[in-house]
Amino acid sequence: MTNHEMFASALKPYKGKRLATSDIKAIISEAFPNFNLGSVLPNDHAEGNKSPCWCAGTSERILDRVERGIFTVL
DSSP states (O other): OOHHHHHHHHHGGGTTOEEEHHHHHHHHHHHOTTSOGGGOOGGGGSSOOSSOOTTTTSTTOSEEEEETTEEEEO
């Protein structure tokens, strides 16, 4: 499973919710205990990061950035 697939799977139940980066890390850590939390980069799955996931800027993105450290799950 890729990082993108793990993000999508763990956050699916939170669709429409606003979450802080710390909340996202906790959710992913609970769903995938062996996931490297240093790889939890919510901006990579939204828009505006220098080296984003392939999904950023597409309708397939997982998150929308609301403000620094706060995201809406899509």
